[in-house]
Amino acid sequence: MTVTHDVIIVGGGGAGLRAAIAVAETDPGLSVAVVSKVYPMRSHTVSAEGGAAGAIADDDSFEEHIYDTISGSDWLADQDAVEAFVREAPEQLLQLEHWGCPWSREPDGTVAVRPFGGMRKKRTWFAADKTGFHMLHTLFQTTLKYPPVTRYDEWFVTKLLIEDGRVAGVVAIELMSGRIETLLARSVILASGGCGRVFPFTTNAAIKTGDGMALAYRAGVPLKDMEFVQYHPTGLPFTGILITEAARAEGGWLLNKDGYRYLQDYDLGQPTEQPVLRSMELGPRDRVSQAFVGEVEKGRTIDSRYGPVTHLDLRHLGAKVIDSKLPFVRELCRKYEKIDPVTDLIPVRPVVHYVMGGVHTDSNGATPLPGLYAAGEVACVSINGANRLGSNSLPELVVFGARAGVAAARHAAEHPPASSPAIEAQARDEHRRLQDLLGRTGGTERLADVREQMQHVMEGSAGIYRDGGSLAKAAGTLRELQERAGAATIDDPSRTFNTELTSALELSAMLDLAECMVHSAWRREESRGAHQRTDFPARDDERFLAHSMASRDPDGVPHVSYLPVTITGWPPGERIYGR
Amino acid sequence: MQDRITLQVARYRPEQESKPTFDEYEVPLREDWAVLDGLNYVKDRLDGTLSYRWSCRMGICGSCGMTANGEPVLSCAAFLSDFAPGPVRIEPLRNFPVIRDLVIEMTDFMHKLGRVKPWIINEQEPAEGAHGEYLQTPAELEDYHQYSMCINCMLCYSACPVYGLDPSFVGPAAIALAQRYNLDSRDEGDALRMAELSSHDGVWGCTFVGECTKACPKGVDPAGAIQRYKVTAATDAAKSLLLPRAAGR
Numbered sequence: 001m002t003v004t005h006d007v008i009i010v011g012g013g014g015a016g017l018r019a020a021i022a023v024a025e026t027d028p029g030l031s032v033a034v035v036s037k038v039y040p041m042r043s044h045t046v047s048a049e050g051g052a053a054g055a056i057a058d059d060d061s062f063e064e065h066i067y068d069t070i071s072g073s074d075w076l077a078d079q080d081a082v083e084a085f086v087r088e089a090p091e092q093l094l095q096l097e098h099w100g101c102p103w104s105r106e107p108d109g110t111v112a113v114r115p116f117g118g119m120r121k122k123r124t125w126f127a128a129d130k131t132g133f134h135m136l137h138t139l140f141q142t143t144l145k146y147p148p149v150t151r152y153d154e155w156f157v158t159k160l161l162i163e164d165g166r167v168a169g170v171v172a173i174e175l176m177s178g179r180i181e182t183l184l185a186r187s188v189i190l191a192s193g194g195c196g197r198v199f200p201f202t203t204n205a206a207i208k209t210g211d212g213m214a215l216a217y218r219a220g221v222p223l224k225d226m227e228f229v230q231y232h233p234t235g236l237p238f239t240g241i242l243i244t245e246a247a248r249a250e251g252g253w254l255l256n257k258d259g260y261r262y263l264q265d266y267d268l269g270q271p272t273e274q275p276v277l278r279s280m281e282l283g284p285r286d287r288v289s290q291a292f293v294g295e296v297e298k299g300r301t302i303d304s305r306y307g308p309v310t311h312l313d314l315r316h317l318g319a320k321v322i323d324s325k326l327p328f329v330r331e332l333c334r335k336y337e338k339i340d341p342v343t344d345l346i347p348v349r350p351v352v353h354y355v356m357g358g359v360h361t362d363s364n365g366a367t368p369l370p371g372l373y374a375a376g377e378v379a380c381v382s383i384n385g386a387n388r389l390g391s392n393s394l395p396e397l398v399v400f401g402a403r404a405g406v407a408a409a410r411h412a413a414e415h416p417p418a419s420s421p422a423i424e425a426q427a428r429d430e431h432r433r434l435q436d437l438l439g440r441t442g443g444t445e446r447l448a449d450v451r452e453q454m455q456h457v458m459e460g461s462a463g464i465y466r467d468g469g470s471l472a473k474a475a476g477t478l479r480e481l482q483e484r485a486g487a488a489t490i491d492d493p494s495r496t497f498n499t500e501l502t503s504a505l506e507l508s509a510m511l512d513l514a515e516c517m518v519h520s521a522w523r524r525e526e527s528r529g530a531h532q533r534t535d536f537p538a539r540d541d542e543r544f545l546a547h548s549m550a551s552r553d554p555d556g557v558p559h560v561s562y563l564p565v566t567i568t569g570w571p572p573g574e575r576i577y578g579r
Numbered sequence: 580m581q582d583r584i585t586l587q588v589a590r591y592r593p594e595q596e597s598k599p600t601f602d603e604y605e606v607p608l609r610e611d612w613a614v615l616d617g618l619n620y621v622k623d624r625l626d627g628t629l630s631y632r633w634s635c636r637m638g639i640c641g642s643c644g645m646t647a648n649g650e651p652v653l654s655c656a657a658f659l660s661d662f663a664p665g666p667v668r669i670e671p672l673r674n675f676p677v678i679r680d681l682v683i684e685m686t687d688f689m690h691k692l693g694r695v696k697p698w699i700i701n702e703q704e705p706a707e708g709a710h711g712e713y714l715q716t717p718a719e720l721e722d723y724h725q726y727s728m729c730i731n732c733m734l735c736y737s738a739c740p741v742y743g744l745d746p747s748f749v750g751p752a753a754i755a756l757a758q759r760y761n762l763d764s765r766d767e768g769d770a771l772r773m774a775e776l777s778s779h780d781g782v783w784g785c786t787f788v789g790e791c792t793k794a795c796p797k798g799v800d801p802a803g804a805i806q807r808y809k810v811t812a813a814t815d816a817a818k819s820l821l822l823p824r825a826a827g828r
Contacts, residue, residue, distance in 0.1 A: 014786075036631075038634060038640075038642065039642075039685075039689070039732075040644045041731050042632075042634050042635075042640045042641060043640075044634070044635070044640075046635060046639050046640045047639055047640070049769075056710045063745070086667070090710065094711050094712055098699065098765075099699055099712060100698065100765065102698040102720055102723075103712075104717075104720075105716060105717050105720055107716065107717060108708070108714070109708060109714030109715050109716045109719070110603065110708040110710065110714065110717070111708070111712045123677045134727065137729075137731075141692075141697040142698045142699075142754070144692065144693045144697065144698060145696070145698045153686075153689070176678055205634040205635040205640060206635075206636070207634045208635055228654070238611050239637070241636075241637045242637075296595050328639075331638075332638075335638065335656055336611070336637070426768060446623070447628065448623035448627075450621070454690050470581060489627075489630050491627040492627055492628040492630075494594050494595070494628070494679070495594065496592065496593055496594060496678060496679045497630045497678050497679040497680075498630070499622075499630045499631075500627045503627075510715075
């Protein structure tokens with residue numbers, strides 16, 4: 001069976017839902033499908049805590065937000081994209097406000113803003129410390145009032161269909177029934193999030209397996225800057241659950257085993273009682289996570305059953321501030337660590353949080369494949385460059401979700417619907433591939449074993465610090481794992497809600513992305529932002545003020561080339577924090 | 580402390596079984612393991628055919644609701660050690676059709692949610708602040724904030740005896756979310772939501788058992804929302820006898 005829409009959006013998180021509304025508002029005559037492997041309100045946007053940056057304070061300016069973002073990116077962000085992003089962030093956050101988002105307020109009823117890492121002014125809007133949750137539910141509930149938006153909840157997209165060099169639709173499995181369907185469209189927007197699950201220790205939800213990145217990559221679209229993986233400095237040791245940066249923005253301290261605020265030893269400024277913007281605990285995430293490794297090397301961390309940790313100290317903030325500004329932090333600590341941050345130190349360690357890289361797009365979310373767009377973490381515009389600043393990703397969802405929605409709507413209006421024997425043949429081939437997977441019961445290995453080995457390889461070779469030797473070795477190991485994953489057993493032959501089948505598809509996607517990360521990291525012989533090479537410790541603008549572009553060779557191995565960074569008004573300089 | 584615990588997990592594969600059965604699995608009992616960690620151990624090491632939903636494993640996405648020893652729980656936020664020495668009987672959420680194993684069918688809720696119009700409705704723009712935001716004081720935010728914390732996990736529907744008997748009942752979460760907007764100072768859509776909420780299947784279906792509020796893992800009080808709405812609806816109904824007005828604005 002085949003269904004036709006004008007625009008298909010793959011993913012129902014913040015970017016996908018914002019895009020859906022943008023399509024519906026740009027042209028109410030267009031039919032929009034939101035196809036997501038989970039119910040939209042389960043999307044990982046829900047887990048974002050601290051806030052969303054948009055310069056509105058009287059003492060703030062677009063120029064300062066632009067500078068913070070560019071310097072935070074270690075000059076790898078495209079400056080035209082950053083300018084557009086910064087200028088549109090406040091209006092998009094206001095739009096969410098008008099749709100009902102319960103932003104925290106000042107006593108006079110205006111929107112409140114808080115400090116955040118790497119930002120020189122208070123500009124982070126927040127809904128206590130459940131900002132992503134409230135943004136997602138506001139967007140989801142608001143989409144219910146737009147009749148042109150059709151949802152395909154719990155449908156897993158397995159392939160992009162292409163005709164005459166432009167996108168023509170997708171093939172997807174309805175999980176409840178196992179039915180495989182062809183969904184045709186004139187435009188497709190990928191909004192399916194990042195791939196933190198490539199690593200073993202991550203804040204990311206189970207669904208963050210990079211499916212959309214792999215769809216694009218396999219359709220010939222390059223993945224940009226995939227070597228840049230963000231470690232958030234403060235995850236809970238066993239679960240990897242995020243303790244928001246807002247905890248430090250509200251005045252929390254990072255302490256080593258001696259109770260010493262160790263960031264002062266890493267060129268991040270001097271400790272003060274009150275938090276100072278762009279200093280110490282309000283430094284950028286890459287530098288704060290790197291400092292943790294320094295403490296491990298100096299033997300100044302605390303041993304835990306899950307490896308070395310440091311302490312996040314919120315005790316001096318008191319119960320009142322914690323309950324009003326950081327209630328979720330308290331809830332998570334009590335539930336998952338059996339401690340109370342009002343009286344106890346929180347054990348934390350750096351944890352994979354965000355992928356700066358993703359599907360190569362321009363500032364309107366357009367990829368090089370006509371009709372294909374991408375927005376949110378799946379995409380790399382790039383506004384984040386080598387290191388994303390905290391609270392820039394939530395506004396990125398709505399700014400570029402809206403932009404991609406408008407662009408995709410226009411593209412759909414200008415192009416005829418695709419339908420041809422060639423597409424039907426592609427769909428039939430995909431159908432057969434999926435059928436074959438269901439019959440693969442005789443394998444010798446478990447999917448989980450291959451997945452765990454991939455994660456182990458990634459942590460060992462592509463973590464906070466990397467070197468050429470281990471990356472080269474990892475590239476070889478990942479090739480072997482690809483083969484093993486292709487032969488691993490799928491015990492479950494059922495068509496009904498077969499989560500072993502989806503696990504196999506997710507693992508296959510993650511292995512492609514792991515290879516892109518490792519090859520891109522191996523080729524980049526410099527240190528910049530979140531990519532730190534012990535064998536090339538300095539930034540090298542001469543050779544690498546450029547985006548890595550990983551494309552798939554016919555044999556499946558990534559080929560890396562480079563694209564210059566767009567500089568509009570901020571030439572590369574030194575990143576200065578705390579001085 | 581013992582180092583293993585037995586999970587008795589409900590299995591139902593419609594292509595194989597005409598009714599649910601139970602499979603037993605022994606999993607490590609570790610103090611920091613949630614029920615979900617036990618299920619993931621089963622899925623990854625013992626039996627790849629077990630199906631269940633999960634995602635954030637931090638109690639915010641609402642995916643992993645199940646019944647553990649008879650109680651509706653988020654399996655990522657219920658700990659195995661609290662069930663020691665076991666066994667732990669794990670079943671799908673009650674009051675829902677089962678798709679497979681621990682996966683329930685929840686499209687009914689999705690339809691009901693849309694019917695209560697959970698979005699801001701206003702014709703007259705509220706007063707705006709310096710940046711163009713609709714002004715809302717912290718006290719006004721507090722009026723509805725609790726009801727905005729619903730994660731749609733379906734635990735309240737599973738606990739609700741009325742919904743169990745009559746699935747046409749709009750149910751706790753949808754009513755709480757309607758109230759979330761009714762009580763929002765930026766909204767004036769209460770009259771439009773009234774048709775749904777005041778119908779036979781709306782708030783009047785609730786017999787105020789209060790199980791929904793007890794079951795909620797996020798501290799939302801749907802029972803309170805329903806009672807509060809009954810008072811509003813009764814007052815408005817009395818007023819409308821004296822002062823007829825159009826249903827919509």
